[in-house]
């Protein structure tokens with residue numbers, strides 16, 4: 277499998293979420309063992325999935341207060357985010373109007389490194405915010421950007437600056 281093909285077919289996302297047929301998964305594995313970019317995306321989506329499973333059905337604000345830092349992002353406005361040393365996870369709450377139709381959410385660093393692109397669960401759209409949970413120690417200090425992408429390809433940018441304390 278070529279890198280472009282992997283990107284266009286969202287191979288990392290389908291592979292990490294178990295939506296890829298075994299023979300295609302074999303081809304993709306052969307590719308990403310030698311491709312740093314795809315290997316990173318698989319790693320990030322796997323982390324994201326594991327964290328997302330923990331979030332489902334719980335009120336994060338009340339349960340894991342010492343370990344989870346909740347950050348509310350603002351459209352087109354750089355939000356300073358100080359990550360406390362005790363925080364294991366960061367939960368980003370992204371306000372979006374339900375009618376906007378967010379389809380995917382992606383995270384990129386200032387260096388332009390794409391961390392992951394994930395489908396937005398439909399259940400999240402109904403409540404008017406998209407929640408992204410990531411491992412705090414995986415975040416790069418400095419400028420980061422979460423982007424929501426609609427089914428029509430429109431984008432909303434939610435920038436923030438990470439400081440590790």
Ligand SMILES: [Zn+2]
Nearest residue numbers: 279282311314
């Ligand atoms: Zn690749």
